Each structure stands twice: as C-alpha cells, then as structure tokens.
Amino acid sequence: MKSNPGADVFVILRSLRRRLFVREFLDALAAGALLATGLIVLLLGIHRWWPVPAALLGLNAIIVLSGLVAVGALLIAARQRSLAEMAMLADARGETRDRLITALGLAQNPPAPGALAELAQAECAAYLERTDFRPLIPLHPPRLGTWLVVPMTALVLLQFDATQRRLAAAAEAEQAQAAVAETVQRIEQLAKEARQADQKKPDEDLKKLAEELQKSAERLRAETRPEEASKSALRELSSLEEMMRELQRQPSLPDEMKELAKALGQLPGMQDVLKALNENNLAEAQKALEEARQKQEKDPAKAPEEQVKQTLQEAMQRLGERRRLSSALQKLAEQMQQQGGQLSQQAMQQLAHMLQQAQKDGGQKQSGDSSGSQNQMTLQEMIAALENMKFGDGQQGDQKGGKEGQKGGGNGQQVSVQSFGQPGAPEDKGDPSGNPSGNPGSERDFGTTATPFGERNANQDKGGELGLKGQLSQGETLSMMLPSAGDQSRAARRYKDLYEAAAASAQDAVQQENIPLGSRFLIKRYFESIRPQE
C-alpha cells in the first residue's frame, strides 16, 4: 500500500480537469464556429436578395467574429471546476462506484488509523492505480465539427454564385454603358454648350440647366441595367425637359403675352387688361377684355379700328421673328430625326450657332427684360433639341414609336411637346393636357407631370355640395358631385359613407310605404344597384 494513497487522486483529477478543459474548448470552438458560419451563410443568403452593409461581410467582420468565437470558447472552457466536481463527473461517467469522490474525501480528511475508512482508502487507491481514467474524458475532434461541412458547403456555393452574379453584372453594366454612351455624350455636349452660354452671359437658369444636364449624364453613366438603359435615357431626357419647362414658367410672362400686353397697352381703355396681364392673371385679363369689348360695342367711335390693326400687326411681326427661329430649330430637329437620332457634329454646330444668335438678338434689344426673353428662347430651343434627341433615343429602342411620334409633330414653337398628343401616334392616346388617358402606358411617354395623377383640373374641384333649383317646383335640390374612382379614388369611400348613412333611413321609408308587390322587386333591384362595391 502506498504511503500517501490520496496523492494519486489529486494528480488524476487535475489531469482529468485539463483534459476536460481541452475537450470543452474544442467543443465550444466547434459550436461557435458552427454558429458563426451559420450566421455568415445567413447574411450572405440575405445579401443575395437584399444587400446588407459591406462591413458585416468584410474580412474584418470575419476576423472579429472568429475572435469572439475563440474568446467565447475560452471563457466557456475556463470555467473553473473543483476537484470534487471533477471526481463526481468522472464517477458519473465511469463504473467507478464513486471511488474517486470517496478517495478525494478520504484524502482531504484522513481517517483515524485502524478504522474501516482506512481500508476504504486503500481499496480506492488500489483501484485508482490500476485504472486508466483518460477514456472517461476522451480527446477527439468535436462531433459538431462534422456539421461544419454544411455551412462551409453553403458558403462555397454562395461564393460561387456571388462570383457568377458579379461577372454577369459587370457584363450587363458594360452593355448598359454602351447603350447609353452616345446619349451621355450628347447630354454632356449640351451641358457644355449651356455652360459656355452661361459664361458668356451669366444667367442662373442656364447655370442650373448646365448642372442638371451634367447630373443627368452622370446618372446615365451609372446605369448598369441594359434593359433599363434606354428607359433611363428617356427618363433623364424627360426630366430635363420637365425641368426646362419649369424654368420657362418664370414669374414673367411669355414673350407672346408680353407682346400682346404691349399692343393692348397702346389702346385706350385697356389699362385693366394690361394690369391683369402683368399680374399674370389670365382670368382677370379675360374678364377685363370682355368688359372692354362691351364698352367698345356701346361706343364704337372711341375705338379707331386702324390703330388697333396696326398695333396688333406690330405685335404679330415681333412674334414672327421668334417663330422663325423656332422653325429653324424644328428643321434642325427633323434633320436629326432623319439621321436616326444621331446628333452630328454639324447639328451640334448649328445648335451652338442658334444659341449664340439668340444671345445676340437678346443683346441687341437691350431692353430691361431682354435677357430673360432671350433665355426663354434658348430654353425653348433646347427643349426642342431634347425632344428630338428623345425621339432619337426612343428610336433606338422603339424605332416605330419614335418616328410616329415625330411625324405627329405639329407646327410652331411647341411642336415637339404637342407631338405626343397628336393623332399621328395611335398607340399613344394620352390626353394632350397631361391627364391620364386610361390606356396603360400612355402616360409613361409624357413624363411631363409631377404626380402620377396628372395635373390639377376642374375635376379636382368636384365633390362640393351644390344647390340646384328645381325644374318642376320652387324647391331646391341638394346636389353633390362625387368624383369617380378615376379621380384619385375619392368617390368610392365617400359614396360608401353616404350610402351607409342613408341606407337605414331609406329602408325605413320603403318599409313604411305600402308598395305594390310587383314594384318591390324593382325597388329592391334599385337599392342593390346603388349599393357600393365592396
């Protein structure tokens, strides 16, 4: 028998504790790795459809995650176990019959000599000496480690998929860039021209226009979807066109209105009309003009007909000069259209020349609002050019539609704008005023309204209550105009509210009346017909 048999149990238990530490560390590491790879797979899976921040998928994130797993595993494994706990653990795992815990207890509290406990201690020591306890805590690769194959395989597949999609995206981006390259170049050329015009004669509108053109070019350059490239080009051109229309809607009156105001201002009794025109209040101007006309009818002597004719003639001549320039632009647009939407170097030079000409004309006039008028002209000309370019681009994607749209172009300065609403474009039956036509896709080509519901019109004012005089009696009828579903779907809800409010009383009224049996069916059908659709 050993002199200190209890010493062995300490060595054995400490050895087992070290093995358990390694084992638990490996197990925790495997579990952590499984969780981490699962998380990465999850993030990559999400990233495949919904992009997640790159910081979560980068190498740094993986390093941090690995570090966290390692530290976590270390913390789990480093949980200090007492020797008694180790003894109980080993006793529970092996057929030791609690010899380890007994040996430990007897070693820590040595029994009195001669007692049966000494015999038990010796028996335990002999058992410990002849038994190999290492199999109780085997060191083998963690079983969870085999499950790592699953997320690793998923990772490889996701990486492969990501590479394939990256290559495809690069090819698509290249294709998209090729599709819009020419448009981008042209827009940039226009932006350059606008900047030059702005430098020669600084104007806020031209500067803004140049910036927007440049931004449009950059946005188009960033387009990566080939199927959307042509649409994007059209969208950009439409937005540019809309922007220039906004620029046109300056507080000052258009040239025609100004010329008309000048002409009318020379006539006697037209002060109210002139004032209303200057305030841009067309309704008031119309009203004042009507009153002036009525006055003229009452007193024809005060209105020398020759003077009126002469004044109007001068106004028409001044307008004609503007229109000639517009006609020239229109011809240029047609020329571009005939060249398949290609804006040649010569066309560019002509466009630049017209811009310069318009600037010169504006300078010669030297009037207080001449620069504004000139810029208005420049803007309109550029609108026309953009329209033509748009048709040209549209022709690339949809040759027929573009050509027909161009053929439908009318006369005058706003020919390009009005061309969409012309009967010459049968598949584009949108309302020229910008309202939805009801035909799918017809509004898309306009791109001229700020909201998808179209511009405000008289229908917007519907819905108010109106008292109507009765035709057969003296009483009034309360009439309410309910907008239909086409007008922002307001009617359905309000009608439903109205119906629910009135249905009960209507039903009471019908029940109280003595209605012939033959008519009840009709009445019932009537009420069914006016019931709102659910």
Next chain:
Amino acid sequence: MNDDSAAHVERFRSVFARVRDEMGKMMVGQTDIVESVLVAFFAGGHVLLEGVPGLGKTMLVRTLGEAVNLKFSRIQFTPDLMPSDIVGTNIIVEDEQGRKSFRFEPGPVFANLVLADEINRATPKTQSALLEAMQEHHVTIGGTQHTLEQPFLVLATQNPLEMEGTYPLPEAQLDRFFFKLKVLYPTGDDLHAILDRTTAVEKPTVSQVLHDAEEVRTLRQLVREVPIAREVQAEAVRLVLATHPDDASASASVKRYVRYGASPRGAQTLILAGKIFALLDGRYHVAKADIVKAAPAALRHRILMNFEGEAEGKTSDDVIAEILKG
C-alpha cells in the same frame, strides 16, 4: 488493524451469505425480500411486509430466527388484542408462605425476533404499545421500564386486500419501520419448488449461522463504520428532500400528488442500507448506487400521497421512480 477490519468485513459477507442461503432453503424465490430483511436485521431496523396470506411471511421470520439462533415470537394481531397481550403484565403470585406479590410476566414482545402478524387489525392503542418497543427498545409496565433484549427486530405483516375492519398504521408508526417490503406472489417455477419442498417426506432443515446475539451486535457495529463521502451522502439528502412537495427540488408530480415527504429517518435508512449494500458488493465505502438501490424499500412507506394522487392511482413507488430518474 487493516487486516482485522478486512477480516471483519469478510466475516460479515460470509455470515450474510450463509444466513441468506439458509433462509433460501425454506423460502423459495423471494430472494430480494430475504436480502432486504437481512439488511434491515443487520442495520437494526424493523420491517413491514405487505402481502397476501400464504406467501411465507411467518416462515421467513421463523427461519431467520433459527438461522441466527435468536428467540422468536409471533403475535397475531386482532381487534380485541390488548397492549398487555403484547408487552406483558404484572400478575399476582403466591409464594409458599402464602404471601402474594406482583410478578412481571413478559409478553411476546420480549424476544429477539417478533412477528406481528396482520398488525393493522389491532386497535391503535395496541399498535402504539408496540410503537414504544420498536423505537425505544423497552416497555413500561406499571411504572417500571423493562428493556428488551438485543438484538430486537419486529417484522410486521399486513394484508392489502381485506381492509374492512382494519386500523391502518399511522404515519408515525410507519416511519419506525426501516423497510417496507412488498411480498409478491411466487412464479410458477417457484411454486413447483415450494410444493416439492413442502409435500415430500424430507423437509429442509435450517442450520445455525450465528450462535449468540453478541455476534450480531459486532456485525451491526461494523456496518456503521463503513465510510461515506460527503457528496455521496448528499445523494441521500437529495432523494429525501425531493419527496417533499414544498422543497425547491420537488418535481411536478411530487408537488401534485404528495402530501408529506420522507422524514430524516428515511435518510438514515438510506445511508445504513447503503453501507450494507456496499459491504455486500465487496467495497468499503458507500456509492450512490447503493443508496439508490435502497431507496424504494426505504422511502415508499414514508411518502404520504394526497387525495388527488390516490384518486389517480399514483403510488409512492411511482414518485420514487420518478425522483430516481431525475
């Protein structure tokens, strides 16, 4: 000294095995019952045997008495049995000169092995008379205390079928029994063996293994010397506490079906029985397995089921099995 201890342990095993073998001559099958009765005998506890009549309960006690050479007595409990019928009484005797005096006439409880047959048929008053003898190992008659001879072992039986007109043992008295053993009906092979042994000309005889009570006391002392680790003892504590519905470690079924859990005597029983099982297994220390082995017999009569548990047919054995699982 170690050699002496080893020799004592070896003798204990030898005696236990021989007594078991001698009892086995008369008791066919029922090896677990025999072993458990011997465990209780060497631990100094009493045993409550529950089983139908005719299963050899009386034979078991008689055989044990013969094997260990101890005085044996049998008391048939009936409703009209009085305490004095058990513990004895003072009677008037007249000497040769004609003088009369009281003399104590010991009852059947003054024996080393007492078989209390159908103990639940006696009134509580009579049962309580046995209670003092079982726990205190002495009886008090006429103000005089009479110590019982050691070793003293009560083996009580009760019939689980005929419950009419019986007086179930109160919890306090049940708690004084070391083990409660359920004597099961013998199998077919065992029945054949019983018939062969009891219907032949030659009947088996039982040899004396121990010669006096002093040997029994020595062996009982040896049992108590067996060491037990604190953590192993904690298993006994855990088991006992787990039977209490108010304890935090109690399971859901214990909380639902148990009214009262085991007393500290239950833990003492677990440890003492575990020590004997350890010696029988060739070890000098107690293992948890020894305590688990003793748990059903040591705890089943100490767990009082509530009405819901009885209504649903739950037994204390079910509760113990669940505790041992968890």
